[in-house]
Amino acid sequence: MTASTTHTLEAPGAVLHYDVRPVQGSTAPILLMIGSPMDASGFTALAARFTDRTVVTYDPRGAGRSVLTEGAPRSTPDLHADDVARVITAIGGGPVDVFASSGGAVNALALVARRPELVRVLVAHEPPLAQALPDRDNVLAAIADIGETYQAKGWGAGMAKFIASTSVRGEFPADPADLPVPSPAEFGLPTDDDGSRDDVLLAQNLITCTHYQPHYEALRAASTRIFIGVGVESEGQIAYRAGTAVAERLGVEPAVFPSHHGGFMEGDFGMKGEPDAFAATLRSLLDS
Numbered sequence: 001m002t003a004s005t006t007h008t009l010e011a012p013g014a015v016l017h018y019d020v021r022p023v024q025g026s027t028a029p030i031l032l033m034i035g036s037p038m039d040a041s042g043f044t045a046l047a048a049r050f051t052d053r054t055v056v057t058y059d060p061r062g063a064g065r066s067v068l069t070e071g072a073p074r075s076t077p078d079l080h081a082d083d084v085a086r087v088i089t090a091i092g093g094g095p096v097d098v099f100a101s102s103g104g105a106v107n108a109l110a111l112v113a114r115r116p117e118l119v120r121v122l123v124a125h126e127p128p129l130a131q132a133l134p135d136r137d138n139v140l141a142a143i144a145d146i147g148e149t150y151q152a153k154g155w156g157a158g159m160a161k162f163i164a165s166t167s168v169r170g171e172f173p174a175d176p177a178d179l180p181v182p183s184p185a186e187f188g189l190p191t192d193d194d195g196s197r198d199d200v201l202l203a204q205n206l207i208t209c210t211h212y213q214p215h216y217e218a219l220r221a222a223s224t225r226i227f228i229g230v231g232v233e234s235e236g237q238i239a240y241r242a243g244t245a246v247a248e249r250l251g252v253e254p255a256v257f258p259s260h261h262g263g264f265m266e267g268d269f270g271m272k273g274e275p276d277a278f279a280a281t282l283r284s285l286l287d288s
Helices: 040-047 077-090 103-114 136-153 155-167 200-210 216-221 238-250 275-287
Strands: 005-011 014-021 031-034 055-059 096-101 119-125 225-231 255-257
Touching (some): 031 077, 096 103, 103 119, 136 200
Parallel strands (some): 031 055
Antiparallel strands (some): 005 014
């Protein structure tokens, strides 16, 4: 695997960290891999399968090494998009190819709507855009309930409810109380509340990411070629359903990937995917 170099970049309210795996002599566009709140460490396996081009990964603000600084504004997809634009400018200005996962896919759609000239191809994998769903009011109520549980009972309780809700297949009931409420212990999560309320997912990104409304008209008009990816094993879950709904609004067919929401990983964070097959599908889209 190509050795990486780490760089820092100042942004309003944060110091961003990004990693560059250079490939000398490659004529392929730089491939930028982004998640949110997943940091660069989640893309180790996927980056290792693209040794024929320069790969860049980064830690979103508030995650991993990218610490928030005094006066940091509320994190939103548009703010994250500005951060990604800064990274692209720092590595040469693009246009780059982007693989974006989960909340990173939401942020990448915000970026392309605002700065399409920076991105040649975007593959947005399972963006959890609840606003695009036919049962959006029920899903948004469930998401609000997750946030309230986190604030009231702490990280273990909030994360257990998050995992259970994102695993539901099909439309949500009107009352969040009708959804399963697992014990944190069922997922190996702490049952005690340590008092902290600074989790990057539950405290920072949960609401702003899922509630975001993409600028569909700008995306349809963009010079960027956009693919919306879904995992074959995720069918019926929130991120899969949202991905297919976004694809429909953009007038494109969803690109079906092997495995699940984290199908590009090989056991990181307990998520065992199919990185070889996933990378092959991604490469076919980038090269099409």
